[in-house]
Amino acid sequence: MTIAETRDKVLNKETTLTEIVQQYIEQIEAQDSEINAYTATHFDEALEQAKTIQKKMEDGTAGKLAGVVMGIKDVISERGKKLTCASKILENFESVYDATVIERLRAEDAIFIGRLNMDEFAMGSTTEYSSFGAVKNPRDTSKVPGGSSGGSAAAVAANMAQATLGSDTGGSIRQPASYCGVVGLKPTYGRVSRWGLVAYASSFDCIGPLAHSVEDTARVLDVIAGFDEKDNTSSHIEKDDYVAAVQNPDKNIKIGVPEEFFAEGLDEEIKEGIESILDKLEADGAELVPIHLPHTKFGIATYYILATAEASSNLARYDGIRYGHRADKEEMLDELKKEEIALKEQFDLAEGEKKIELQEELAKMDSALIRLYKKSRTEGFGTEVKRRIMLGTYVLSAGYYDAYYGKAQKVRRLIQNDYKEAFKKVDVIVSPTAPTTAFDLGSTLNDPVQMYLNDVYTITANLAGICGISVPAGTHSNGLPYGIQFMGDSFQESKVLNAGRLVEMLNA
Template sequence: MKNLLSVQEQLQSGKRKVTDICEEYLQTIKETNSEVNAFVSVDDEDVRKQATNIQQKIDAGTAGKLAGMVIGVKDVICEKGKKVTCASHILHNFESVYDATVIKKLKNEDAILIGRTNMDEFAMGSSTENTIYGPSKNPANSDFVVGGSSGGSAAAVAANMCDTSLGSDTGGSIRQPASYCGVVGLKPTYSRVSRYGLVAYASSFDCIGPFSKNVTDAAILLEHLAGDDPMDNSSSAKPVENYSEAVAESSGKLKIGVPKEYFGEGLDDEIRQGIEDRLKELEKDGAELVPVTLPHMKYGIATYYILATAEASSNLARYDGIRYGHRADFEKIEEELSLERKELKKAAGTSTALEAADIDSPLIRLYKKSRTEGFGTEVKRRIILGTYVLSAGYYDAYYGKAQKVRRLIKQDFLDAFQQVDVIVSPTAPTTAFKLGENQDDPLQMYLNDVYTISANLAGICGISVPAGTHSNGLPYGVQFMGNTFHEVDILRAAKQFESLQS
């Protein structure tokens, strides 16, 4: 399987050039993106300029460690001079004035950033249908979704428009689309990768991580993304391990926890059987399968959608139509308010009654109109839900209780990791669903994250690896989760699983 290391060997020998690699990807994007809709913007001229500069460095022997890797970037991560819209009308013309830390790291190692990828608005969704750019479509079958919220990033890799891509994962937004599109998707431990320059959805959950065509490239990319960052107080100072070396030395002697809670009701029978068959192969290859239990996992969906929406309602309060982003037409607002006052005065009959009427000030109306026009339905739904659970009289009953359950879920994982190296599960209960199928059923949409959200609640790491192709022709994935900062373990398990398919 082709990976960065094999590409770099060809670049060093002169058999290939970065400029040619980029032209091939630009041509694929030109031919494919109109159907898949993975990229929302690609600057061909800038890509060619990057490629020429990096080829010169290769020729001079001064190229960085990621020279030759072509990367797509989810449109929620800041790149200087590029639009960062979060697939939302409220930021449709916003241009970043700085690079996110992960972007700086990639540029410093001479990776090529080929374009911005589609996503659910503000990373809120599981299908990449909640977007101002129109839905992304699954490369395996364009009638089906790509997953979300990092669906464009997953589809770009699956459709061979780039080597790797960056996504963000708040409740499964890297791993679930990786499963739906048949690629590798890695969510690192919370704080392992800097969030500086990532537009916030839920700050205690959000993680940046890679998509790739193979486990080796995911390990290489994570190695260069991870590390302490003075610009992010939540980032960890724990030393970064040599992930690529760990993958190369992968052994079969892993203890793999198999929780009954992840293989029960709601899981597609064919996916269950496919994963169980592969686990038996791993067992023959030297792995030990150990039954474990995660008793509080059943509360995961409810807990996550209380806590994440609460944080979202707070984070998205900054989009008020004043400081930046979409602003409603103030002149029209003033005209509307003037007409409302005239009509009320006519109906009220007295100035006292008019004064008692509930009419917004121009500023309050500007806030309301800007946010109403700028945010999509799903974002509004989550803001309202988050505001509700934080409101007086409901805070303790919902938000406070959810924080306690979050701690219990974390403890379940800590207990399980006393017995095993990694925990295995399906990545999603089904393969990708049809476009539009769940748009009117938010609860069903949320249930697509049932196997992934626990890792975000617990702050641990997880990776989705292609596990097979369903009889319906769509891919599905298997997820390995590891304890905090045990990325080496999940990468080894993923590499061993991947080798079964070679």
């Protein structure tokens, strides 16, 4: 059921919120042992919320999202709940406050049923890099669900939540939405507060909704969007009426079609499917406008330089001292003492230059504190997180900052300018969401660059700070869904929702 249908059925006494929540609980119990979308569930709390909100609905005092059963990506702070970021380094950390988006959802009577699995610290495109294990795609459990919000997309696709929250740094809402056959929206940077979102790359990260329909996505966005004084990147620009944009879509829109997004590397069947949709939209009144985005070819390289640089800085705070996983202190001290004794024994027996070398080695030995940092971070972080920290540290290091990080910032500006020029001519820009359908679990674990390339169509929206939506476009001959993406200018979420709804109507 849609959010509106749920409300109507409860008000008409065809069902109760307790019954609805119980259905989701049963669905999770039946499926999640295989799908692995949840890191934690809160069934008793959800049932209590249902009873309270049911009374408010009967009294006419319920909020906009009364009765909507939601899962929350485990990178968004929820008071009293574990906030693990799917990482061993935060496996026992419990949040002490609500993120702004949680406060706003709670105020409008959304029901929270659990925390959702993800790539560790949102770093990945497959949701295989999680300390809780890989998430499987409900459409085919041998396939990845996409990432890093794979748990958020899989929970909706498997009917284990009516809507979910994810985070999008380089396509992490839209790409899994495409692979799992649901709707996913990345708002403009600054449209939704990041207060309470654990940072991966602070100038890219966005919180956004996933749901079965464009209208449900719009309803959740309507609640979470808006200025927040606690977030100094939050915008004062007033939000639109997103639900109205979906309920009364304008068919006479200008759609920019960039040749760069329909070139080599795109699955031919996906290309033909999207072109067919565009032909139908044109027949209904849309205008297709050929455009060029010449700097998009540099998007992947630019993103992975800038995002990993920010990640290496943001993740420096996880040191095992203040909170999170800490290596066994006594074990670490024993290792340090054994190394020191071994070096001293060699030093006592050595002569000449060898003695000087060993003396220098002893002087350079890490202190106990530095050793504790290293051991805690080595044990606490997974493979992909370590890879991105190392990449980010490298591009920020002396001698390489100007060659990599400085140049990447300049290219980011060029990409932003490409979009600004394009939006002078069109309302939205269309592209595939991903170049292929979901691929086999494990197939990119030894080839991270191949994994990175799956975000080729989504990354530039994050570099430019604009909004984008992925809507199911069709089903491939392999039986898997694929998505169509619409990108809009800054704070033009209504336009991408409008375009997404037009596609939804074609597929109805």
